[in-house]
Amino acid sequence: MSDALHIQPEVGTSHGAHHDEHHVHHHKETFITKYIFSQDHKTIGKQFLITGIIWAIIGGLFSVLFRLQLGFPDQTFPILETFFGKWAEGGRIKPEFYYALVTMHGTVLVFFVLTAGLSGTFANLLIPLQVGARDMASPLMNMLSYWFFFMASVVMIASMFIQTGPAAGGWTVYPPLSALGEASIGSKAGMDMWIIAMALFVVSQLLAGLNYVSTILNMRxxxxxxxxLPLTVWALFFTAVLGILSFPVLLSGLILLLFDRNLGTSFYLSDIYIGGQALPNEGGSAILFQHLFWFLGHPEVYIILLPAMGMVSEVLSVNSRKPIFGYMAMLGSMFAICILAFLVWAHHMFVTGLNPFLGSVFVLLTLLIAVPSAIKVFNWLTTLWRGNIRFTPAALFGIGFVSLFISGGLTGIFLGNSTIDIHLHDTMFVVAHFHIVMGVASFFGMFAGVYHWFPKMYGRYMNNTLGYIHFWVTMIGAYLIFWPIHYQGLAGMPRRYLDKSVWVNFSQFHELDKMITVVSIIVFAVQLMFVFNFFYSIFKGRKVTTQNPWGATTLEWTTPINPGHGNWTGEIPEVHRWAYDYGKDGREFIPQTEPVGANESKH
Amino acid sequence: MQTFFIIAILVLGFLITFQIAKASEYVAVIRGEEKSRKQTNKINAFLLLLFLIVGLIGVWYCNDRLAGKILKIGEASSDHGILVDRMLKYTLIATGVVFVITQGLLFWYSFKYQESDKRKAYYFPHDNKLELIWTVVPAIVLTVLVGFGIVYWYRITGPAPKEAMIVEITGSQFKWEYRYPGADKELGKKYYKKINPEEQNPLGQIWEDEFNHDDVYTSGQDEPLHLVVNRPVKLIINAKDVIHDVGLAHFRLKMDAVPGTPTTMWFTPTKTTEQMKKETGNPDFVYEISCDQMCGAGHTSMRGTIVVETQEAYDQWFASKKSQYAMMLEAKNPPAADSAGAKPAAPAADTVKGLAQLK
Structure with a gap:
């Protein structure tokens, strides 16, 4: 059935592909050009992934540390003092340390893991492979995008080691808290470094995004x-567009903040009396920053979620051996989400004193997003319906993603409705909502992608048994951790409270907090196991022996098992059909490269 | 030591898991990959179904354990809170139904349509009618929810009634301060550069403004905020340093306190503190003001309390209070000078400037 493919001799090893004379831009490769300053999109994708994994371990570890404080507020952990010194004197996490941990956890996971690590990895890996291009439109820009990300990482890491510690005003860094060193120790030098790191990060995102868009538009x-195009590519396309249009707004907001901090301007500052002194700043607006921040901040949610949606669509379709249901509807709903993502930012600001009329407009637009989201969910369900589902670890994570997306999406209907938001805003309910729908769900999409495309990345499989354990513990753990947190929110408990003992009405969840902490430690340990599986399998995993191990239709599986720089050894294959001809006319699957037969049924 | 043991157990557990995982891979190769893959497939399909059943029981169990600890939906202590609760209830019902149906279908389909040699996947790329249905139905449900939401939202955020009492609440790291207008029912002007706690002016009141002369100041650290049951109250919310947030969980209300931009929020408390003590069965019950917007290292401890009482009790309490203006004068002219000199001192040059800026 795959006779329409190019069958190339001797493409089983990576070296075979490398010395192919088809790529004009190919020089003699050294270790440095091949693995470090590589311009090969696949290597850059792997660089993003591995850097993302390292960041995820750091960010995850931070959450374990502050969960320790939340679960066992009265206990001391001397080991913390050993590692963190004055920040955890006597084995107790200080409030300053707690807030630094929370802030870094958010920043790291939202930007460095789920933006750079997720779309950075899969856009780089999949766009050229799935559209049929030898590399990105500009491999050099692509390489720079990784190295700007790397520099951002270095600056952010460095900020954790300075005397006053990293930024500690929450990942949203609202001024005046983030603007005034007097207000918080984390708003001293750590905050400047946070801004610099984020500026470098924005540069990286723009270089990457422009490249993705031009590759998809011009190099098919x-x-x-x-x-x-497969839905993965569409999802990554919309992601890139969102990033290009919204990250510059964040950058502008941050530059104004930098000015307020260091040059005495008053963009965000007005009427402030702090530390026994009245500051000279008058006429600024603290709310302006929130508008600028959330103009990125909300699209950012979809920058994180869309790639996961795209990959899950692909993985579910391949493994249920059925076409994705409603391709055009999926595409349309992603487009709708993309547009609406720009029109809902003020739903994060319902209780800032926003004009009530403006608030009501944002309620309407926010709840509109539920319509395309619902379409997507029903389409995924119908994709599974009457399929013939293979539960690879990737497919399980895909199903888990849909489950989490439903759970977290529905709680969004609570928060998007300003009337309920007045009550639930900034409570633990919000924490539960966005961790499920944006955090864990996107991680599930990322895991699905890693398990599914690992054979393409490294020519080996990951260990399946460890994959299944990873899935089940994470799935059960995610619900055990985040489901009960909704109840804390419904009790009115505010977020970012590290010790509830002085509160009459919030201190009744002691046992629950303990349980959540224990589960989160277990889940974190299982993620480490995944990381181990990942690195172990790169070198020792079972080797891939066939070109198309999942029986998929898309172009990446027509490349050699270990594709070199340039991807295809012969000519780039021509495409004759859409990416989802599974189970058509009694055939298991029909690759995109196969010409449409004379008697083939239409869809 | 304990930490060491936990780490040791984790490492050991991991090593065992890894060895089993590696072994199972070899076994699979020996037994035939296809065969063992199909077996694993069956196990996972079964586990997915089990997850659905246990999960739904878990949802029920979780609710059973925790429902008693949340704020009772429908029993809010303010008129606006009742609206919030009602909206919450409608949304819970709508989303609850969708949750059970969609999660049920997801895991049921996964189980039912697991790989089988007997079946072939059904080629079903799209169906306009179905897609139209699940575009329109959610849209209608959401329109209803938005409709209710916006009506309630306007009611809650609409202008306060004329007879509402006014109280000003000011947040700063990490405390709340309150100011009540006196007999004139109006708060005097203030300017942040006038703040001077040593000279009995913690809020920066401008003494030249006569409306200030009978304003009463209390600090949240010494005293709760006093409100009258069944009497609308309009809070004027300020912050001195960073953004705070007045969170009133039992009234289901919340509003940011932004330095430089005063905000307002009004509501009618409907249950006195005494009543709530009985209702909750908790003799220590108090209405709490929580800071809901991260404001620095002491965010967790930024707690204020509220007493909701009858008009008589309130009047009695208020009568015992001295205006801040009087306190300021006392501090300036110690009691020996007597209260005869209760005239404001000549305005300093920058006060005039401050007043000008206010206009």
Whole structure:
């Protein structure tokens, strides 16, 4: 059935592909050009992934540390003092340390892991492979995007080691708290470094995003019309567009903040009396920053979520051996989400004193997003319906993603409605909501992607048994951790409280907090196991022996098992059909490269 | 030591798991990969179904354990809170139904349509009718929810009634301060550069403004905020340093305190503190003001309390209070000078400037 593919001799090893004379831009490769300053999109994707994994371990570890404080507020952990010194004197996490941990956990996971690590990895890996291009439109820009990300990482890491510690005003860094060193120790030098790191990060995102968009628009192989693209590519396309349009707004907001901090301007500052002194600043607006921040901040949620949606669509379709249901509806709903993502930012600001009329407009637009989201969920369900589902670890994570997306999406309907938001805003309910829908769900999409495309990345499989354990513990753990947190929110408990003992009405969840902490430690340990599985399998995993191990239709599986720089050894294959001909006319699957037969049924 | 043991157990557990995982891979190769793959497939399909059943029981169990600890939906202590609760209830019902149906279908389909040699996947790329249905139905449900939401939202955020009592609440790291207008029912002007706690002016009141002369100041650290049951109250919310947030969980209300931009919020408390003590069965019950917007290292401890009482009790309490203006004068002219000199001192040059800026 795959006779339409190019069958190339001797493509089983990576070296075979490398010395192929098809790529004009190919020089003699050294270790440095191949693995470090590589311009090969696949290597850059792996660089993003591995850097993302390291960041995820750091960010996850921070959450374990502050969960220790939440679960066992009365206990001391001398080991903490050993590692963190004055920040955890006597084995107790100081409030300053707690807030630094929370802030870094948020920043790291939202930006460095789920933006750079997720779309950075899979956009780089999949866009050229799935549209049929030898590399990105500009491999150099692509390489720079990784190295700007790397520099951002270095600055952010460095900020954790300075005397006054990293930024500690929450990942949203609202001024005046983040603008005034007097207000918080984390708002001293750590905050400047946070801004610099984020500025570098924005540069990285823009370089990457422009590259993704131009590659998708200009470098598709012959026959690959836009509506024949796999949904992964569409999702990554929308992600890139969102990033290009919204990250600059964040940058502008941060630059104004930098000015307020260091040059005495008053963009965000007004009427402040702090530390026994009245500051000279008058006329600024603290709310302006929130508008600028959330103009990125909300699209950012979809920057994180869309790639996961795209990959899950692909993985579920491949493994249920059925076409994705409603391709055009999926595409349309992603487009709708993309547009609406820019029109809902003020739903994060319902209780800032926003004009009530403006608030009501944002309620309407926010709840509108539920419509395309619902379409997507029903389409995924219908994709599974009457399929013939293979539960690879990737497929399980795909199903888990849908489950979490439903759970977290529905609680969004509570928060998007300003009337309920007045009550639940900034409570633990919000924490539960966005961790499920944006945090864990996107991680599930990322895991699905890693398990599914690992054979393409390294020519080996990851260990399946460890994959299944990873899935089940994470799935059960995610619900055990975040489901009960909704109840804390419904009790009115504010977020970012590290010790509830002085509160009459919030201190009744002691046992629950303990349970959540224990589960989160277990879940974190299982993630470490995944990381181990990942690195172990790179070197020792079972080798892939067939070109197309999952029986998928898309172009990446027509490349050699270990594709070199340039991806295809012969000519780039031509595409004749959409990416989802599974189970058609009694055939298991029909690759995109196969010409449409004379008697083939239409869809 | 304990930490060491935990780490040792984790490492050991991991090593064992890893060895089993590695072994199972070899076994799979020996037994035939296809065969063992199909077996694993069955196990996972079964586990997915089990997850659905245990999960739904878990949802029920969790609710059973924790429902008693949350704020009772429908029993809010303010008129606006009742609206919030009602909206919450409608949304809970709508989303609850969708939750059970969609999660049920997801895991049921996963189980039912697991790989089988007997079946072939059904080629079903799209169906306009179905897609139209699940675009329109959610849209209608959401329109209803938005409709209720916006009506309630306007009611809650609309202008306060004329007879509402006014109280000003000011947040700063990490305490709340309150100011009540006296007989004139109006708060005097203030300017942040006038703040001077040593000279009995913790809020920066401008003494030249006569409305200030009968304003009463209390600090949240010494005293609760006093409100009258069944009497609308309009809070004027300020912050001195960073953004705080007045969180009133039992009234289901919340509003940010932003330095430089005063905000307002009004509501009618409907249950006195005494009543709540009985209702909750907790003799220590107090209405708490929580700071809900991260404001620095002491965010967790930024607690204020509220007493909701009858008009008589309130009047009695208020009568015992001295205006801040009087306190300031006392501090300036010690009691020996007597209260005869209760005239404001000549305005300093920058006060005039401050007043000008206020206009």
């Amino acid at each position: 192989t012959k026959g690959m019309s836009m509506t024949r």
